[in-house]
Structures are given as structure tokens and as C-alpha cells.
Amino acid sequence: MRSPAPRKSSNSFVRESSFNVKNVIVFIEHTGGQPRRVSLEIASKAKEIAAALGGSVHAVVLGKGAGGAAEQLKAYPVDAIHVSEDPDIDAFLVDPAVDYLEAAAKAVGPSLVLVPFTMIGRDLGSRLAARLGAGQTADVTDVTVEGGRVACASPKLGGTIVTTCAFQGDYGIAAIRPNSFKATPAAGAGAVATLEKPAGKTYRIKVEEEIVEAAGELGVEEASTVVSGGRGVNGPEPFKTILKDLADALGGSVGASRAAVDAGWISHSHQVGQTGKTISPNLYIAVGISGAIQHKVGMRTASTIVAINKDATVPIGEFADLLVVGDLFEIVPELTKQIRANAAVHA
Amino acid sequence: MKIVVTVKLVPDTTAEKRIDPATKRLVRTGVETVLNPFDEYAIEAALQLKDKLGAGATVTIVTLAPESGKEIVRKALAMGADDAVLVSDAQAEGTDVWGTAYALAHAIENHGFDLVICGTQSTDATTGEVPGALAEYLGVPGITYARKLEVEGTTVKAERETDNGYARVSAELPLLVSVTKSIAEPRYPSLKGIMGAKKKTIAVQSLAEAGVDAPVGTQGARTELLTTVVPPARGKGEIFEAADAVAGAQKILEFLRERKLV
Numbered sequence: 001m002r003s004p005a006p007r008k009s010s011n012s013f014v015r016e017s018s019f020n021v022k023n024v025i026v027f028i029e030h031t032g033g034q035p036r037r038v039s040l041e042i043a044s045k046a047k048e049i050a051a052a053l054g055g056s057v058h059a060v061v062l063g064k065g066a067g068g069a070a071e072q073l074k075a076y077p078v079d080a081i082h083v084s085e086d087p088d089i090d091a092f093l094v095d096p097a098v099d100y101l102e103a104a105a106k107a108v109g110p111s112l113v114l115v116p117f118t119m120i121g122r123d124l125g126s127r128l129a130a131r132l133g134a135g136q137t138a139d140v141t142d143v144t145v146e147g148g149r150v151a152c153a154s155p156k157l158g159g160t161i162v163t164t165c166a167f168q169g170d171y172g173i174a175a176i177r178p179n180s181f182k183a184t185p186a187a188g189a190g191a192v193a194t195l196e197k198p199a200g201k202t203y204r205i206k207v208e209e210e211i212v213e214a215a216g217e218l219g220v221e222e223a224s225t226v227v228s229g230g231r232g233v234n235g236p237e238p239f240k241t242i243l244k245d246l247a248d249a250l251g252g253s254v255g256a257s258r259a260a261v262d263a264g265w266i267s268h269s270h271q272v273g274q275t276g277k278t279i280s281p282n283l284y285i286a287v288g289i290s291g292a293i294q295h296k297v298g299m300r301t302a303s304t305i306v307a308i309n310k311d312a313t314v315p316i317g318e319f320a321d322l323l324v325v326g327d328l329f330e331i332v333p334e335l336t337k338q339i340r341a342n343a344a345v346h347a
Numbered sequence: 348m349k350i351v352v353t354v355k356l357v358p359d360t361t362a363e364k365r366i367d368p369a370t371k372r373l374v375r376t377g378v379e380t381v382l383n384p385f386d387e388y389a390i391e392a393a394l395q396l397k398d399k400l401g402a403g404a405t406v407t408i409v410t411l412a413p414e415s416g417k418e419i420v421r422k423a424l425a426m427g428a429d430d431a432v433l434v435s436d437a438q439a440e441g442t443d444v445w446g447t448a449y450a451l452a453h454a455i456e457n458h459g460f461d462l463v464i465c466g467t468q469s470t471d472a473t474t475g476e477v478p479g480a481l482a483e484y485l486g487v488p489g490i491t492y493a494r495k496l497e498v499e500g501t502t503v504k505a506e507r508e509t510d511n512g513y514a515r516v517s518a519e520l521p522l523l524v525s526v527t528k529s530i531a532e533p534r535y536p537s538l539k540g541i542m543g544a545k546k547k548t549i550a551v552q553s554l555a556e557a558g559v560d561a562p563v564g565t566q567g568a569r570t571e572l573l574t575t576v577v578p579p580a581r582g583k584g585e586i587f588e589a590a591d592a593v594a595g596a597q598k599i600l601e602f603l604r605e606r607k608l609v
Contacts, residue, residue, distance in 0.1 A: 126479030135569025138474035326589035
């Protein structure tokens with residue numbers, strides 16, 4: 001019932017002895033024309049890498065609002081911006097975007113392609129790598145260039161080890177963990193050009209409807225501050241009230257442990273840990289979370305960890321920078337109040 | 348309908364990890380190995396479809412693992428899968444995302460399929476990039492992050508998680524789907540299932556027998572492992588017994604101010 005799978009041409013199996021690229025391509029993820037912060041972080045880092053390699057930075061922005069996102073991108077150090085607002089990109093899942101990205105990669109030639117390590121970035125990066133027969137590194141937290149060689153560092157096994165990998169061949173795809181680099185505005189040529197529609201393509205996954213449940217909220221993987229609740233918060237309500245208020249006061253997002261998600265108190269997209277998301281925020285506040293290994297692997301690389309728990313002997317006390325022992329239902333709202341008062345004084 | 352579920356064998360999250368200085372890779376022998384927890388959701392999704400579709404639907408497990416992993420694969424058969432293909436080859440050692448997806452694609456194609464179901468990612472490498480690459484090599488559409496899955500005739504309807512909600516998507520078979528943990532709670536193997544699994548077939552194939560026509564191990568890898576390091580463990584911080592809410596909140600605020608986080 002199925003036509004034979006397309007095979008890569010045989011030359012894609014010839015192993016190159018090196019990875020000699022100069023240019024860097026960055027995929028800019030955006031929400032209706034607003035570039036995601038991780039995209040700007042990657043664009044900023046790309047300039048540094050391209051400078052070390054002696055090449056330039058090409059950004060690819062796709063879908064509805066791409067033109068607007070390209071305008072904002074001009075404040076960042078990119079040399080060329082390739083744009084398409086083809087409606088197929090949003091009407092069909094992933095395939096059109098991969099086609100455009102592949103066309104852009106082939107037009108630019110051998111290069112390092114940086115995508116965000118997000119749901120969309122992983123999807124695009126993995127498919128592009130397969131198309132190009134390229135190596136890929138994921139959940140990358142650092143990229144270095146030494147003697148023209150690009151190396152990507154990624155935490156593995158829940159951060160218990162960090163591997164550093166180089167690429168072989170003409171292209172290398174690196175999926176970058178949000179909050180790994182700083183978004184630094186700087187002048188770039190920023191010339192905008194429209195990508196041509198790849199010819200002869202059929203798209204097979206129809207997007208029937210998009211349902212937005214948390215408009216304007218930053219995902220936990222991208223937020224610089226995450227306030228998470230666990231079993232100790234005892235129900236769904238605190239996620240919408242005291243935890244949300246504290247997250248808002250700190251400009252952060254609300255996360256959760258597996259126990260809270262499995263109890264149905266909050267949706268899976270908020271889950272931090274082994275079967276949820278692995279994140280590296282600046283500040284992680286764990287509220288009523290014991291900090292079992294399955295949770296720890298998702299947040300151990302946060303810069304600062306603060307825990308609030310009624311029990312002084314919970315595992316999180318072994319690796320949190322500060323564990324405050326007390327009643328979370330009283331401490332959290334009080335903390336929100338004090339942070340707001342502090343912000344008002346220093347405003 | 349032929350349903351294929353890909354699984355990976357991973358070291359248990361709580362197991363002690365050791366790096367072999369020569370290969371710079373994780374020592375996997377002597378470490379407790381389990382079915383990748385994400386893949387149990389994929390198995391459950393496949394079994395629920397099989398339950399609905401009835402006779403004629405089969406669930407085959409496909410994995411790339413050492414032969415010693417056979418008994419772990421048997422757990423998937425005990426849950427209710429019909430049979431398994433275990434691609435085991437010394438030449439596959441050191442495989443990367445590209446090699447894994449490429450080898451799995453050939454083994455799956457050899458077996459034949461209408462629907463491939465994957466877990467979102469593995470708990471060891473955590474790349475989450477095999478499902479997408481696998482869809483490309485199989486030449487079929489791939490729906491990732493599905494939290495709900497329905498098959499009507501040859502049409503698959505899915506709810507796909509997004510960063511701020513979900514999307515309803517549809518596509519025609521043959522197809523690849525990766526599922527999240529929201530799809531269904533994996534079942535425990537019943538005693539009958541465990542007994543029955545002993546009689547089920549686990550076909551062990553070499554890379555050549557699986558039809559893999561290019562080197563996929565360290566030799567064929569598109570990435571080269573330079574170093575593996577164990578980062579310093581997070582030290583124990585301060586534990587503060589709060590006399591009341593005001594004292595607890597003050598302590599945290601002071602701490603955040605010291606670190607310039609507020």
C-alpha cells in the first residue's frame with residue numbers, strides 16, 4: 001500500500017573526513033511575527049561562530065508574520081534574512097517548513113545550521129539532517145570553534161555527563177537549548193530576501209485547527225525564571241493563584257512536577273523532569289516538590305535553585321542553593337508581596 | 348494493519364553511571380537497563396489501537412540493541428505486543444542519531460508497516476530527533492508529540508501538543524507518530540501476558556539481515572565524540588527553618604537580591 005521509501009543518493013554515504021564550513025544558518029522561530037527569545041539568543045551566538053569561521057549568518061524566517069519577525073531581527077547581527085509567508089507553511093505540519101529550510105541550506109551551501117531545541121526546532125532539525133545526510137547534536141548548551149572546528153556540548157543522562165561532539169560532512173545541525181546564550185542586539189547587514197516556493201511538493205499532514213490554551217505565556221523551557229509546584233501544593237488551584245502570582249512577580253512561568261501533572265492539576269506541557277522538559281533557567285523555585293531523581297534531571301542545570309518545603313529532609317535539600325522549611329501556602333503569597341514591594345522601591 | 352513500535356533500551360535513571368575513558372562512551376554493561384520510559388507510552392498507544400481495530404492488527408517491536416537486551420524487549424511482548432525484531436550488530440556500536448534512524452528505517456521497511464509509533468525521546472541521549480529523521484527515511488509523514496490518536500480507515504487523526512496548547516491534525520497512512528505521556532498510562536504486564544511472552548518471537552537480525560546498506564556505527568557516524576566529562580555535582584546549599592511566613596519570604600528575597608535575581 002506504500003510506495004518505496006526515497007533513498008538518499010549514494011554519495012551521501014561517503015564519509016567526509018572533516019567539516020569545513022564558514023557560514024551559519026539560523027532558524028528563527030516566531031509567534032505571529034514576534035521572534036521567540038531563543039531565536040534571538042541563537043542569532044547572537046551565530047554571529048560569534050561565523051566570525052570565528054570567517055563566514056556570515058543567514059537567518060530563515062517562515063510562516064505567517066515572517067516579514068514582521070524579519071524586521072525585528074534587523075536589530076540583531078545577521079547578514080541575510082530569508083523569508084517566506086507561504087500559507088502552506090502554517091496549513092500543513094512541518095513538511096513545507098523543512099522544504100524551505102532545505103532549499104535555503106542548499107542555496108547557502110555547506111554550513112552549520114542552528115535551530116532551537118524546542119518542539120518545532122527539534123522537528124525541523126531532525127528532518128533537515130535526514131534530508132542532508134547530516135550529523136546532528138541536540139540539547140546543545142555551548143558551541144565552540146577551535147582551529148576552524150565546531151564543537152557542540154550537550155548534557156546527557158539528565159545532566160550527569162556532558163558530551164562534546166564535532167561534525168562530519170558538509171552540514172551539521174545543532175539544536176540549541178534555550179537560555180544557553182545571551183540575546184545581544186548588534187548591527188548586521190540584515191538584507192531581506194524572499195525564498196522561492198520549492199516546486200513539485202505535496203504536503204500530507206493537514207493542520208485542521210490550532211487551539212491556544214496559554215496565550216502570551218512563555219514555555220517553561222524558555223522562561224528565565226520558573227516557579228514549579230509538586231505534590232505538596234495539594235490541588236490544581238495554586239497553579240492558577242499563588243504559584244502564578246509569584247511567577248508573574250518574577251516575570252517567569254509556571255512549571256510542575258510529574259506528581260502534579262499525573263494528578264491532573266496542570267497540563268503536561270508544564271512538566272519539568274524525566275518525562276517532561278529539561279530546562280536551564282536562571283532561577284528555579286521548587287514549591288512542595290521533594291526533588292526525586294526523575295525531577296532533578298530536568299532542572300539540575302538551573303543557575304540557582306530555591307526550594308520551599310514543609311520537610312527539611314527532602315532530597316531537594318541536597319542540591320538546592322536554598323531550602324526554606326515552612327508552610328508553602330503562607331510563604332509563597334508573602335514572598336510575592338515582598339518581591340512586589342521590593343520592585344516598587346527599586347523601580 | 349501492521350503497527351510497529353520503536354523502542355530503546357536505556358540505563359535506569361537511578362543507576363550509577365561510568366564513562367569508559369578509551370571510547371568516551373557510557374559503560375552499559377553491568378548497569379541496570381530498562382525500556383525507555385517514553386517508549387512504554389508508545390507501546391500502550393499501539394496496544395489500544397490494536398484493541399480497537401481487533402483481528403488483523405498486529406504490533407511489532409523494533410529495536411537496535413545488543414542481543415543481551417532480549418529479555419527487556421520481552422517486557423513489551425508481555426504488555427501485549429505480538430513479536431519483535433532486535434537488530435543487534437557490533438558494527439552498530441557508537442551509532443548517532445543519523446545511524447540509528449537509518450538502521451531502524453531499514454528494519455521497519457523490511458518488516459513492512461502501516462503505522463510506526465515512537466516515544467518522544469529517550470531518557471539517556473534525550474535528543475528527541477530520531478522520530479523526525481525516521482519519518483524522512485521511511486518517506487512517510489510524521490506527526491510528533493501526539494497526545495490523542497484515532498484511526499478511521501486509512502485516515503489518522505491526532506491531537507498534537509504545542510508550546511501553548513494543541514493542534515488537531517490529520518494525515519493518511521502509512522504514517523509515523525510520536526506520542527507524549529498524555530496519550531495513556533502504560534499497562535502493567537499481566538501474569539498471562541508474561542507467560543505468553545515466553546512463546547513470542549524475537550527475531551535477532553544483523554545490520555545486513557535488516558537490509559542496512561551503509562555503515563551506521565562509529566564508522567558511519569556523522570558526528571564525532573570528542574570528550575565526555577562528568578560535571579561537578581551540585582553542592583548542598585543552605586537549609587533555613589522559617590519561624591513564620593514573613594521570615595521565610597524575607598530569607599528568600601535577601602538570597603535573590605544577593606544573587607541579583609530581583
